[in-house]
Amino acid sequence: MIEAKVGETKKEVFLAEPGEDATLACVPRNALRQPKGLATTDQVRRAYDVMSVDYDTGRDRSLYFRIIEAIEAKSIFENVSFACPVTVLEVGCGTGRFIELVSREAKSTVVGLDYSPRMLEVAAAKPYSTVRANIALVNGKAGALPFKNGSFDLVYSFKTLPHVQDTVKAVGEMARVAKRRGAVILEFYNSLSLSRLVRRFGFLTKWHTPAKAKRIAEGAGLTVKRVYGARTVIPAGLVCDVPFLSTALRRLECSISATRLAKLSGYYILACQKRR
Numbered sequence: 001m002i003e004a005k006v007g008e009t010k011k012e013v014f015l016a017e018p019g020e021d022a023t024l025a026c027v028p029r030n031a032l033r034q035p036k037g038l039a040t041t042d043q044v045r046r047a048y049d050v051m052s053v054d055y056d057t058g059r060d061r062s063l064y065f066r067i068i069e070a071i072e073a074k075s076i077f078e079n080v081s082f083a084c085p086v087t088v089l090e091v092g093c094g095t096g097r098f099i100e101l102v103s104r105e106a107k108s109t110v111v112g113l114d115y116s117p118r119m120l121e122v123a124a125a126k127p128y129s130t131v132r133a134n135i136a137l138v139n140g141k142a143g144a145l146p147f148k149n150g151s152f153d154l155v156y157s158f159k160t161l162p163h164v165q166d167t168v169k170a171v172g173e174m175a176r177v178a179k180r181r182g183a184v185i186l187e188f189y190n191s192l193s194l195s196r197l198v199r200r201f202g203f204l205t206k207w208h209t210p211a212k213a214k215r216i217a218e219g220a221g222l223t224v225k226r227v228y229g230a231r232t233v234i235p236a237g238l239v240c241d242v243p244f245l246s247t248a249l250r251r252l253e254c255s256i257s258a259t260r261l262a263k264l265s266g267y268y269i270l271a272c273q274k275r276r
């Protein structure tokens with residue numbers, strides 16, 4: 001059931017339900033200090049149900065997100081060959097921004113899973129979702145993926161693991177459903193980054209050091225092949241809207257995304273391979 005209605009303001013998403021943390025539930029979004037305990041999965045889901053209304057508009061307009069998404073896409077296309085058919089799962093696919101791109105290349109089934117029904121509705125309404133028969137959109141949780149072991153050649157997740165209650169479990173699930181020697185691409189929010197310093201008031205997010213992220217991946221039976229970083233030098237998203245500066249920042253971010261400086265990036269991406 002979807003409680004959040006189109007047009008509700010974002011702070012109303014935090015209205016408490018019985019048994020939820022009322023302190024967290026009643027404060028407005030912009031005053032939400034990084035909670036001691038992470039918000040519940042249902043609070044996150046309701047927040048994204050509301051955000052689904054303008055999620056794409058905000059990103060389509062933003063040069064900042066174009067830079068981030070270009071680096072995320074690079075982490076897929078540099079590590080997976082689409083020469084043969086590839087079965088794909090995106091965990092936390094949201095409005096399907098990457099499903100569109102990947103389903104064009106995959107020549108096999110592409111599944112987008114998300115816990116927010118409203119985000120999935122936006123994905124389902126996009127023209128490519130109806131045109132391409134190989135796309136399936138599934139409502140489910142990252143911590144309990146409804147797929148058999150070894151189902152996918154590629155499993156990836158962007159900007160979702162930081163919202164998940166049990167990161168170890170979710171990464172374990174992604175590794176479980178990947179085929180042996182399949183690709184698993186994970187994105188974490190880096191606690192050793194400029195963006196962490198600037199974003200003192202996080203929104204429903206968890207932060208990991210690069211070392212911790214690597215340990216989580218390896219503990220799930222994955223070998224880290226490459227790392228990528230996005231938002232390494234960009235201090236705040238709005239800076240990208242300054243003419244000329246945006247071009248320079250895009251070039252700089254893309255050129256350093258796969259270097260050692262990635263360890264200081266806000267978005268830290270691990271391109272892994274399943275070992276067994």
Ligand SMILES: C[S@@+](CC[C@H](N)C(=O)[O-])C[C@H]1O[C@@H](n2cnc3c(N)ncnc32)[C@H](O)[C@@H]1O
Pocket residue numbers: 041044045048091092093094095096097113114115116119140141142143157158159160163164165
């Ligand atoms: C910031 S959005 C990212 C969407 C998409 N990956 C992108 O890059 O545009 C995070 C998404 O994760 C989903 N999400 C959060 N927690 C989840 C969970 N436990 N299981 C599945 N999806 C979850 C949200 O509903 C939301 O659509």
